[in-house]
Amino acid sequence: MQPDLNALAVFVLVAEERNFRAAADRLGVTRSAVSQTIRRLEESLGIALVRRTTRSVSLTEAGEALHAEVAPAVADVRAALERTAVLTGHPRGRLRLAVSSIAERFLSGPFLAEFVEAYPEVGLDITVTDEEFDIVAEGFDAGVRLGEVIEQDMIAAPVGGNERQLAVCAPSYRDRFGVPSHPAELASHACIGWRRTPKAAPYRWEFAEGGAEFSVAVAPRVTTNDLALMIKLATAGAGITFGMEENFRPYIGRGELLPILEDYCPFFAGFYLYYPSRRYVAPKLRVLVDHLRRQRWP
Numbered sequence: 067m068q069p070d071l072n073a074l075a076v077f078v079l080v081a082e083e084r085n086f087r088a089a090a091d092r093l094g095v096t097r098s099a100v101s102q103t104i105r106r107l108e109e110s111l112g113i114a115l116v117r118r119t120t121r122s123v124s125l126t127e128a129g130e131a132l133h134a135e136v137a138p139a140v141a142d143v144r145a146a147l148e149r150t151a152v153l154t155g156h157p158r159g160r161l162r163l164a165v166s167s168i169a170e171r172f173l174s175g176p177f178l179a180e181f182v183e184a185y186p187e188v189g190l191d192i193t194v195t196d197e198e199f200d201i202v203a204e205g206f207d208a209g210v211r212l213g214e215v216i217e218q219d220m221i222a223a224p225v226g227g228n229e230r231q232l233a234v235c236a237p238s239y240r241d242r243f244g245v246p247s248h249p250a251e252l253a254s255h256a257c258i259g260w261r262r263t264p265k266a267a268p269y270r271w272e273f274a275e276g277g278a279e280f281s282v283a284v285a286p287r288v289t290t291n292d293l294a295l296m297i298k299l300a301t302a303g304a305g306i307t308f309g310m311e312e313n314f315r316p317y318i319g320r321g322e323l324l325p326i327l328e329d330y331c332p333f334f335a336g337f338y339l340y341y342p343s344r345r346y347v348a349p350k351l352r353v354l355v356d357h358l359r360r361q362r363w364p
Contacts, residue, residue, distance in 0.1 A: 073107040076100060077115060078140045081133045084123050157349040158187035164201050164209040167194050167293055169337045170312035171226045171363055172210045181357050188350045196262045196291070201341075207351050208341035214334070222338035223355050226363040229336035231272065232311045234323040238303035245306075245326045249273045249282045256305030258296050259286030271308045273330040284308075297323075 079089040080100065090097045101118075108115050115129035125133060165172060172178075173194070182190060193206075201209045212229075216222055233252075235245060246252055249271065259268040268289050270281040287305055290296060293313060300307040301322045311331075317323040325331075339358055341351060 070107060070110065073103050073110075074136050075140050075143075076103045077107055077129075078133065078137050080104060080116065080123060081125055081129065081137070086118075086123060156187070157185050157353045159348070159350050160189045160191050161208075161350045161354060162191045162193070162206045164193050164195055164199075164204070164206045166211050166337065167196050168310045168313055169210045169225060170310065172337060172339070177361065181354060184357065185350075185353055188353070198262075207348065208339055208354070210337055210339050213336065213338045216338055216340045219343055220340040221343050222340040223358055224335075225337040225339055225358060226312075226361075227336060228333040230311050230331050230333045231309060232314060232325050232331050233271065233306055233308045233327045234300060234314050234318070234325055235306040236301050236303045236322065237324055239300075239305065240324060240326075242303070245324075249280075249327055249330050252282055252284050252306065256287045257284040258299050258305045258307035259284060259289045260293070260296060260307075260309065261289055261291055263291065269308075273327065274332045275330055279332075 076089065076093065079092055080086060083089045083092070086097045086100045086104075090100045093100065104116060111128075111132075113128045114126050115132060117124045117126060167173075173192075178190065178192075182188070198215065201207075210225060213222065213224075233249075239245075239256075243255065246255060252271065261268045268284075268286055270283050272279065272281045274280070288299055293309065296307045296309065297313070297317060299305065301317060306326070311325075314323055314325070318325060339355065341347070347355075
């Protein structure tokens with residue numbers, strides 16, 4: 067027998083009120099509709115659940131037993147619906163994000179600190195990863211990636227403006243070995259490369275010349291998946307490395323790194339916060355999108 071869950075919920079209300087009219091008022095339906103629902107439930111079970119008189123309603127022994135079994139479950143469902151209703155109007159709960167390790171602006175301390183201060187009932191659970199996967203299947207609310215790798219069916223909000231990748235080295239490396247005047251010359255230099263995972267090939271360094279894009283498969287002397295290590299090695303003079311300008315900017319500003327081959331490093335669409343296209347966006351995610359759009363990035 068397929069259970070009629072709606073009829074069971076109506077039965078629980080009748081048992082609580084001991085009155086068809088009061089139960090009908092709570093449901094916003096007619097007394098007759100409640101009576102018919104209970105009758106259909108009794109017919110499907112083949113047993114009487116309530117005793118009806120002109121003045122009152124009481125439960126039969128079977129009705130008392132059924133009420134004892136189903137009332138806690140109905141109460142749990144009500145509580146769950148109430149909690150969900152609260153979430154539709156007030157930002158709270160855990161917000162799970164998968165963020166690229168090179169999304170410097172998004173991962174900056176001030177941006178995230180301002181958000182958690184403004185919305186203290188929203189907890190951020192941030193996984194910094196360069197793995198490519200389905201954020202929905204993995205249970206994430208949103209992700210931050212370069213726009214070129216985001217699926218077309220996602221909603222995306224820009225994180226800052228355009229970005230570019232730069233080749234950089236330390237002044238000490240330049241003084242000892244010089245610097246290439248064209249990306250093709252990188253093959254004769256010590257390079258510090260990046261790979262997403264141990265099984266992936268080292269990332270090819272991408273450039274453009276005369277409007278045409280091209281890539282260079284350098285042979286890195288050191289390869290790692292850790293941006294911080296790449297920068298440490300480069301500032302120590304171990305070689306030339308390549309990555310997002312945002313990640314190098316503080317070191318360039320202090321003179322620890324020098325940009326090279328800039329004429330071959332074009333700008334492109336940068337990072338985006340992306341999430342599934344849904345009719346209803348949870349308040350905890352909606353306020354993050356709003357917070358992002360209010361930013362005035364340097």
